[in-house]
Amino acid sequence: MATRTQVNPTRMELTRLKKKLVTAVRGHKLLKDKRDELMRQFLERVRENKSLREHVEAGIQAANKNFLLARAGMQDETLNTALLAPKQRVSLESSTQNVMSVDIPTFTFQTRTPDKNDIFSYGFAFTSSDLDDAIQSLSDIFPEMLKLAECEKACQLMAAEIEKTRRRVNALEHVMIPELQANIKYITMKLDENERSTQIRLMKVKDMMLQEAHGYESI
């Protein structure tokens, strides 16, 4: 049995506890619904996250292979010079989306110039074509990388929220509600007991008074 904190066995306390129990039960139901819905959405997202990540990792690795080839075929200085002053610049617009009271970010990216070829910030004369391939493959994977960032952050935030909600549900279900019920039971018992003891006392007093006044005993 849950250890009971000291409660006053009064009617006022009883009414208060009953009200509290109603709120607790209602809160428990709502939180449980919230947890279930969060979980459903989370699982959807996490599956997407997994496939996105596998895709992005494969893409980056392919790009890295191309970069390795480019490095092998070119002098270090030439490579450094080629990438020294990038023409393109990416900036992000971030807004938040509310999913079951969890704020998750959504990103849209803008490039400084609309021209797709601006990722090649060098003349083609002194660089190997492997470098072009590498940069192109990296550029192709970038939108997915951004989606991955969005999705992964959402998963992390939702996981934290689910954990919190689960704890609350469990605390209500296994601690708060049983304790309240036990207290209510205790008070009702105590009040009933008091009632009975008053009844008996009254009966006894009646007997004594009858004896004194008329000299006979009631049955």
Place this chain on the structure above:
Amino acid sequence: MYKVAVLGDRDSIYGFAALGLETVPVETPEEGARQLRHLAERDYAVIYITEALAKDLEEELSRFRESLLPAVIPIPGVHGNTGMGIAMVKKSVEQAVGSDIIFNEK
């Protein structure tokens, strides 16, 4: 207006500069931690970090798990895929569900 940064050893990240992302080459984990904190304080919404570096900075990364921005995302570097990125997703699942139900399907 937010920016995107890439953090890691130079060989793994120099290509991202061409796309217009900001590359921050670091050599040691200590320097990485300092740069990461530095970037997080400024207006970077997404910070990609190589898995090799992320492995040494797990404590730092966990600080950003529950904040809205920035999103710190591990990516594989030239030295190959260490599985760290997938492990992070796994961690989320474990945190939410209590046990891993997505990744042992294989």
